[in-house]
Amino acid sequence: MNLDVKKNTFVKLGAFLSQFTTNEFIKNNDVCHNDEFFSAFEQLIYSSVNYNGWFTEEQVLTSIRSWADALTQENIDQWCSKYDFTLEPMKKVGLILAGNIPLVGFHDFLSVLMSGNIAVVKLSSNDQKLLPLLVKYIMAIEPNFADRIVFNEGKLEDFDAVIATGSNNTARYFDYYFSKVPNIIRKNRNSVAVLDGSESHEDMVALGKDVFTYYGLGCRNVSKLFVPTGFNFDGFYQGMFEYKDVIEYEKYSNNYDYNKAVFLMSDFKILDNGFLTVKEDKGYSSPISSVFFEYYDDLDTVQSRLREDSEKIQCVVSNGLVEGSIPFGKTQEPNLWDYADNVDTLEFLLNL
Structure with a gap:
């Protein structure tokens, strides 16, 4: 799949999400597939707290706002500018997602698709609704993604690499179970x-x-x-x-x-x-x-x-007291190139 096609898909997703960044949702008629998805996503935001008591409307909107700000043409171009996308690895990458905050695993999911791999997604029981609906929207924009996204409800099997996020305890299990394939194992931080x-x-x-x-x-x-x-x-x-x-x-x-x-x-x-x-x-x-x-x-x-x-x-x-520190109020507003645990996920995926 052409890189520009992938970029365009996620820019459109960002435009879709931007309609839900305030407490009063504003429908933009220029956003594609709104008739099919706007109301469904609106209702999902309202009902998310029923599936996870910590996912209040305010907290879900905070996550959506962060991704709407990140998924712009300028940001995606800057993120991708340092990598070589000539070849698509097309490897099956198992994603074991956490569920502590809304859409917490979306960056890994996005990285898998942008790198030209296949996302085999194991959702957390605490965050099972938001990503599947966004995946439907992504497929509506670009149907060719349908062969590159799989949701796995049982034991994660048939994968070439893994990105797994969990606690320090589960990380020990992940290290053992996924030791024979390239992996990124994330622990408590x-x-x-x-x-x-x-x-x-x-x-x-x-x-x-x-x-x-x-x-x-x-x-x-x-x-x-x-x-x-x-x-x-x-x-x-x-x-x-x-x-x-x-x-x-x-x-x-x-x-x-x-x-x-x-x-x-x-x-x-x-x-x-x-x-x-x-x-x-x-x-x-x-x-x-x-x-x-x-x-x-x-x-x-x-x-x-x-x-x-x-x-x-x-x-x-800090206020610049420590080298590499970020300003106050910005911890939950990472850029696309701010990788979890300082591990370059996209480079890892492109080299599979």
């Missing part, structure tokens, strides 16, 4: 913020977006802070206050109550504002409704620590 106390209120509000988007369930959500010794958390909590309504959602509230009770019964010292607890801890993976923090005396020590723990960290946010 978390994201961190490095602060020095000079951050503005706007910075802290943006950091709140990194903490609370998807209720903190994603690997790109900030779950750990590095702060200088003697750091005053007042400014941090003032920024977090913008997200106080998160406690109104029952599933989040239940986690907050439970995790706070566990901390208190264990005699841990915590900071608390009624919807977010902050606990000093050397770990990275804080529970929902909580953020860990760790004091530092110099930034060189922090950077050394981050290098040592690079396999545990997805991304780092």
Whole structure:
């Protein structure tokens, strides 16, 4: 399949998704196949919470907005510009997708199709509705994709390579089961913020977006802070206050109550504002409704620590304090060329 055909398909998909980026959906008559798919996708957004209690309308729209912004002609051209698409490998690539946030595995799916391979998709039980409908839309735009997308409901078999995402426990199984084929195995990762106390209120509000988007369930959500010794958390909590309504959602509230009770019964010292607890801890993976923090005396020590723990960290946010960090508020807005775990998925797939 010609590369331009593939690009055009996903640009059209981005245009379709762009109709659903605000709370009031606006139908664009210039978007192809709208009569067939607009209402169906609209209803799926409204009903997603029935299939996964964490997939509220707001969180689903956040994911859709991210993909609508990413799937433009300019972005896709820039993403593809560094690769050679002369040959299509046409290998069967098993995709074991996670289901922690809406459409979390879409980048792997997109990469398989753009690279000229066949996607053999094993959906998570927590996210079984959104991708199949988008696949129908993709096939409506370009019917030749029908032979390149397979949904597998049973045991994943008949594959030439695998990209699997799961927990640290499932990764051990994946490493064993898929050891004989080329693979990318993704484990638990978390994201961190490095602060020095000079951050503005706007910075802290943006950091709140990194903490609370998807209720903190994603690997790109900030779950750990590095702060200088003697750091005053007042400014941090003032920024977090913008997200106080998160406690109104029952599933989040239940986690907050439970995790706070566990901390208190264990005699841990915590900071608390009624919807977010902050606990000093050397770990990275804080529970929902909580953020860990760790004091530092110099930034060189922090950077050394981050290098040592690079396999545990997805991304780092700061005001340029750490090399390679990204701005506050941008963790859940990755570009197409921002690869999970810093593994170039498209290069891996093109070389099969």
